[in-house]
Amino acid sequence: MATIRTKILSHFNGEMLTGVAFKDHARRKRIIAELSGIEEITINEIAESLNISVPKATELLNELADEGFVCDKGKRSEGPGRKATFYGLATDSCYFIGLEIKKYKLNIGLMGFDKTMIKASYEIPFFFEEAKTALQEIVNQVRQFIQMTGVPAEKIVGMGVSISGRINVRTGEILTIYHFSDAPVKQTLEQEFGMPVYLDNDSRTMAYGEYHFGKYAAHSEVLVLNLDYGMALGMFVNGKPVFGTSGYAGELGHIPLFDNEKICFCGKKGCMETEASGRALIEWIEAEMKAGSNSVLARVLERKKLIEIEDVVEAIQKGDNLAIQGIGNIASKIGRGLAVTINLLNPQLIILSGTLSQVGESLLLPVKTSLIQHSLTLVNSDTKVVLSDMFEKAGLQGACLLVRDKIVGLV
CATH class of the missing domain: 3.30.420.40 (ATPase, nucleotide binding domain)
Structure with missing residues (x-):
């Protein structure tokens, strides 16, 4: 039986789709991308942006709303005539964990689907060293943080990890630390938390945070x-x-x-x-x-x-x-x-x-x-x-958003 997390993740996976289903899947991703940038949009604006008919835009938006990813933000006047309904991403449809591993501390955060930061803990004492005990401490701290948020763990669907050094983003391999042949960081975290984990270096996650939130x-x-x-x-x-x-x-x-x-x-x-x-x-x-x-x-x-x-x-x-x-x-x-x-x-x-x-x-x-x-x-x-x-916030928010965008397929 599929778990809540598996069902949520399945909505973003279009690899097995063909024809009209694949095209509609791509259009839904574009709507999410549009809403990630401007926060609110009308059906007419979606139709114009995607170069599709208003009925088709309505159909796609209704599908996203039924899946819980989009919500009604209310009616407002755009000018003379009827008020238009505005739509935006839903905060609580799913969540993403960000983990920033620094030399002497950890920063951990939780982001909603609409880029809202739900909770963040900064400067958790930690010592960055080549030891399995350090990796286990990371696991323990993330688990404690998830419990502290009060958010159902099954609705957290991805983890973004920011760490210094050379990271192969295709394999998730860290080339400068944590060389455990039997316990690489990506696989360890995925096994411990049962969700996709995306690793990237601290400079790129920081840049991602600065670019999207600064x-x-x-x-x-x-x-x-x-x-x-x-x-x-x-x-x-x-x-x-x-x-x-x-x-x-x-x-x-x-x-x-x-x-x-x-x-x-x-x-x-x-x-x-x-x-x-x-x-x-x-x-x-x-x-x-x-x-x-x-x-x-x-x-x-x-x-x-x-x-x-x-x-x-x-x-x-x-x-x-x-x-x-x-x-x-x-x-x-x-x-x-x-x-x-x-x-x-x-x-x-x-x-x-x-x-x-x-x-x-x-x-x-x-x-x-x-x-x-x-x-x-x-x-x-x-x-x-x-x-x-942004200072301390950039890297953590960037880690949260980067894993969201990777899972959704926006980057």
Whole structure:
């Protein structure tokens, strides 16, 4: 007997359909896509957008309503004459879990079908390490979160996982951590929760969140730079996310930009990430303090035995001279790397996101200056560089929405 989850998922699977049934299935997906972008629509607008008759649009919309995916949002006047009925996606037809795995914490969220965030838990203590116990802790935390939401587990139909490193989006394989031959992350989570799991790297899920939920969503050519311990790009071209052949697109941090002898985490020398990332900033600050420079971070290091990226952000926000000098140094190098990117892609917009973006103008101004210095004037005059307005929310909301769109077939 089919479960509630199986029945819901079957509505999105059109692989076995042919002829008129396949065409109608594609049209229903287009209606969902339209409603994902504009939230409410009339039957006449659907007919015009899909280039179909009003009776056909009515039939398709009624099918989606009967399945629970679309609901009546009420009647309103569009002008002279009768009031039109507006339709929108139903929040509670099904739900999607988002899981963001970070170095020292987990973020978990639940999204409704209409992109409404139902609940989110941020900064759940966690240590990102190569151990089965860490993976089991993830399972336990997600299970506790689902229970806490009060939503029937059978109506949660997919999980999106955001994690740093190289992810093969076709296979779900993580190439940089959790190499358990008998317990890969995707299969483990699918077995534990009985739902499809989609993995992607943190930069792309962050970009997906910024693009669909941030205040700059009107642009079609967008680069989102994730600045954390490492750095990478999430890219939108013609309004579509760029994955690359296997999902490795956007590895800006591993462009060999510097002629140095620093070994990157990837094993190569001279990567941009070795001098223009949160990890590089912390290393520089620690070296300067060891050489005698003063900073409030000396007390942090003495107390915790390590400096985390959030500590550096707080120091900059409090006006610590050494930390401000450090962010200026790496921001100039970030601008140099971005100059290469905009000369290639000519984007409308670059969004500086991730933990380091919270320092604001201390990052933005030197990035802009360096970008202008190292890129073609005709190109950089087309590109606006801005700070994220979403911070912690972008990656989690992006993970939720990306798995929804993967399951529905919108991306």
